[in-house]
Amino acid sequence: MTSSTAPDTPETTNPLRVAVLGAQGRMGKTVCDAVEAADGLELVARVDSGEDLATVLERSKAQVAVDFTVPSVTEANVHALIDAGVHAVVGTTGWDEASLGRLSEHLQRAHNGVSVLIAPNFSLSAVFAMTLAAKAAPYFESVEIVELHHPDKVDAPSGTARHTAAAISATRSAAGRGSSPDATETGHEARGAVVDGIHVHAVRLRGLTAHEEILLGNPGEQLSIRQDSFERTSFMPGVVLAVRKAPSRPGLTVGLENLLEIG
Numbered sequence: 001m002t003s004s005t006a007p008d009t010p011e012t013t014n015p016l017r018v019a020v021l022g023a024q025g026r027m028g029k030t031v032c033d034a035v036e037a038a039d040g041l042e043l044v045a046r047v048d049s050g051e052d053l054a055t056v057l058e059r060s061k062a063q064v065a066v067d068f069t070v071p072s073v074t075e076a077n078v079h080a081l082i083d084a085g086v087h088a089v090v091g092t093t094g095w096d097e098a099s100l101g102r103l104s105e106h107l108q109r110a111h112n113g114v115s116v117l118i119a120p121n122f123s124l125s126a127v128f129a130m131t132l133a134a135k136a137a138p139y140f141e142s143v144e145i146v147e148l149h150h151p152d153k154v155d156a157p158s159g160t161a162r163h164t165a166a167a168i169s170a171t172r173s174a175a176g177r178g179s180s181p182d183a184t185e186t187g188h189e190a191r192g193a194v195v196d197g198i199h200v201h202a203v204r205l206r207g208l209t210a211h212e213e214i215l216l217g218n219p220g221e222q223l224s225i226r227q228d229s230f231e232r233t234s235f236m237p238g239v240v241l242a243v244r245k246a247p248s249r250p251g252l253t254v255g256l257e258n259l260l261e262i263g
C-alpha cells in the first residue's frame with residue numbers, strides 16, 4: 001500500500017494526568033471541575049488534608065499537581081512533589097523569599113526537570129492590574145494598595161497585594177523614585193501594613209470574592225487601577241494554562257505574567 005492510499009491514523013496523545021491538592025476547598029473544587037472539563041487533561045487524584053501525598057502520587061501516576069491548600073502546608077507539599085518528580089502549579093499564598101529560596105535549592109539539587117509555577121493570582125484581570133500598576137508607579141508621587149476579600153480568607157494582606165507591592169517597589173526603585181509622601185505623626189496603625197515600602201490596606205467583607213485597587217496620585221490627578229474576581233471561575237483559564245505548560249518549563253517560575261509574556 002502506498003502512502004497516498006494508507007488509511008488516516010489519528011494522532012493520539014495521552015492526556016496529562018493531574019492531581020488537585022486541597023480538592024475539597026473553595027478553589028480546589030473549582031479546579032477539579034475545570035480540569036475535568038479541559039481537553040487533554042485527566043483528573044487522576046483529589047487530595048484532601050490527612051492523606052499521604054507520596055502514596056497518592058505513586059498510586060495515581062500524576063504528572064502535574066495543582067496546590068490550593070493553606071499557607072501552613074503548601075511548602076511541604078511542593079517539596080514532596082519535587083521528590084516525586086511531579087510538576088507543581090501552586091496558587092496557595094504564604095510564600096516569601098526564604099521559602100522560595102529553599103524551593104530553588106531543592107529544584108537545583110533534584111535536577112529532575114520538574115517545574116514549579118507559583119502564581120499569587122491566576123486571573124487575567126489581576127495579572128494585568130499588577131503589570132500596569134508596576135509600569136505606572138514610577139510616574140506618580142503616591143501609590144497605595146487596597147485589597148478586598150471574603151471574610152473566610154485566613155491571610156492578610158493578600159498574596160496578590162504582596163506581589164503587586166513588590167513589583168511596584170522594584171520599578172520605583174529602578175527609576176530612583178522615593179517613598180510616597182506621608183505626614184502622618186500619630187495613628188500609624190490606621191495607615192495599613194507596609195509591604196516593600198508600599199502601604200497596603202486589607203478589607204474583609206461578606207459578599208466580596210477577590211478584588212484589588214491600586215491608587216496612584218500626582219498633584220492634580222489620580223489613576224485608579226481596579227480588578228474584580230466576582231467568581232472563582234475567573235482563575236481557571238490561568239490555572240489550566242499553567243498545567244498545560246508545566247511539562248515544558250523546568251525550574252521555578254513566580255507569577256502567571258511570565259507565561260503570558262507580558263511581565
Ligand SMILES: NC(=O)C1=CN([C@@H]2O[C@H](COP(=O)(O)OP(=O)(O)OC[C@H]3O[C@@H](n4cnc5c(N)ncnc54)[C@H](OP(=O)(O)O)[C@@H]3O)[C@@H](O)[C@H]2O)C=CC1
Pocket residue numbers: 021022023024025026027028047048049050051068069070071073090091092093094119120121122123159235
Ligand atoms: N493564586 C490564585 O489565583 C488564588 C489563590 N488562592 C489561595 O488559595 C488558597 C486556598 O484558598 P481557598 O480554596 O479559598 O481555601 P479553602 O480553605 O477553601 O481550601 C483549602 C483546602 O485545603 C485543604 N487542606 C489543608 N491541608 C491540606 C493538605 N495537607 N493536603 C491537602 N489539602 C489540604 C483544606 O482542608 P481542611 O479544611 O480539611 O483542612 C481545604 O479543603 C489560599 O492560600 C488562597 O489565598 C485563592 C484564590 C485564587
Ligand SMILES: O=C(O)C1=N[C@H](C(=O)O)C[C@H](O)C1
Pocket residue numbers: 093120121149153154157158159160161209210211
Ligand atoms: O483567598 C483568596 O480568595 C484569594 N487569594 C489570593 C491572594 O491572597 O491574593 C488570590 C485572590 O486574591 C483570591
